[in-house]
Amino acid sequence: MSYCTVKSELFVSYETKQINWFVFQRELMPRILCLSISHKKASVRVLESFTLKDAYSSLQQLKTSGAEECAIIQTCHRVELFAVGSEIGHNELKKFLISSSGSHYPIELYEEFYEGEDAIRHLFYLASGLESIILGENEVLHQVEESLRFAENAGCIGKILRTIFRGAINAGRMVRRKTSISKGSVSLGNIVMKVITCELGTLNGKKLVIIGAGKMGSLIAKSIPRKDPLTIFIANRTYSRAEKLAAEVGGKALHFENMKEAIKGADAVICATSSPHLILKPEDLQGIDAGRKTLIVDVSNPRGVDERIKSLSNVKFVDLDQITRIARENMKNRENAAINAREILEPSIERLMERLCTLDRKKKLEEMMRWAEDKRKNALLVALRKGKFSEEQAKVLDEFSYAFMRDILIPLFGGVSGRDS
Structure with missing residues (x-):
């Protein structure tokens, strides 16, 4: 048979002569496979080695290698092959990924393999953000949608995978609608911007000074919403790095020695350095207008802002501990929502299983x-x-x-x- 083999001894009990409906139903289901290399087991370097350079050609090749239908989900956090067919199995998928990617890493150390209902559940969890590095993130849902469109354009999608992918996409939307799994930022960059927006009321027309153009400074600068017109200053000891980041976010670079002058007119100052010394002290803020309040956010490690700044009446101070606390609370809320999401998904998975058993x-x-x-x-x-x-x-x-x-x-x-x- 095309997708599965149904044998009488699998669903008829010779002792009772009764139909085993559950086994019979599962035997009717098409053979669905998924081979996954993801952040759960593989480093960035390993993931890069398994990346398929020409995904379109790879799909075409997989289709001619025994897969009746196939799709690829490929992001910076995962490379996943989905296939339907009776002429392809776990070993064939492994050999295909190794030969197509050219990776020299032992795939057995990094792979996860799913079949049948487990493969369907994995895709539903994936589209719902349950398999992401940042629990509940939204980008993965768009990536699943794009993978379906890409495979359709390559002529590799049929009735089975189209049904599964569309079911997973709809389930991902439902989970986000019915739970808080995507609510509450867990990225430090996003949380900092949420705090600043909340304290200032709006970013429209505001002036922000970011001290530090390293990893954290870049993360925060790139988290600034672009919908409001505002002025962004980037200060860094190495001026070329400040110039580079400023160009990326539409800001202005500052020489480090000019930083204190810029702070006087700033609405918010974000200190994001890795310097072993304090960058901002109370005396550095003496020029701030007493009639306005400046928000100072310190996410440096070690601390970059002298805590004595808290005593200044015209300064609102937020430190890394407060930001981290918000992130942990939001993550805890998402983890609780994930439990609810799995319960919500089960009926949808079961309905899709029943539908697959009745296709064709x-x-x-x-x-x-x-x-x-x-x-x-x-x-x-x-x-x-x-x-x-x-x-x-x-x-x-x-x-x-x-x-x-x-x-x-x-x-x-x-x-x-x-x-x-």
Whole structure:
């Protein structure tokens, strides 16, 4: 059969002569496979080695290597192959990924393999943000959508994977709508900007000074929303780095010695350095207008702002501990939402499993009828040889056995979907 083999001994108990509906239903389901290399086991370097340089050609090659349908999900955090077919298995997917990527890393140390319902559940979890580095992040849902479109354009998607991917995409949207899994920032850069926006009320027309153009300074600068017109100053001891980051975010670079002058007119100052020395002290803020309040946020490690700044009446101070506390609270909320998300997804997964079992039902029934007809004819010939039957009796036995076979098989296929054939 095209996707699966249904054998009578798998779903009929010889002791009770009863149909095992669960096994029968699962045996009707197409063979669905997923090979995954992701951040859960692989470093960035290992992931890069398994990246498929020409995804379009790789899909075409996978389709000609035994997959009746196939799709690739490839991001900076994962490389995943999805395939449907009876002529391809776990080993074939591994060999394909190794040869197509050219990776020399032992794939057995980094791979995860899913089949059948587990492969479907994995894709549903993936689209819902349950498999992401940042739990509940939204970008992965767009990546799953794009992977479906890409595979469709390559002519590699059929009825099975289209049903699974669309089901996962719809489930991902539902989870985000019904739970708080994507609510509350957990990225330090986003949290800093949320705090600043909350304290200032708006970013429209404001002036921000970011001290430090390293990893954290860049993360915060790139988290600034672009919808509001505002002025961004980037100060760094190495001026070229300040220039580079300023160019990326539409800001202005500052020489480090000019930083204190810029702070006097700033609405918010973010200190994001790795200097072993304090960058800002109370005396550095003496020129700030007493009639306005300046927000100072210190995310440096070690601390870059003297805590005595808290005593200044015209300064609002937020330190790294407060930012981290918000991140942990938000992550805890997302973890609780993830538990709820898994419960929400199960009925959707079960419904999709039932739907897959009834896809091409007529075709499967015809395949089963042909298989059963061969068995019936052989059994009838054996029975007729064992006794003396007239032509009329043989005809009655033939018609009876055929009608019996139909009466057994057709309701089975109708029963799976709950509709008549």
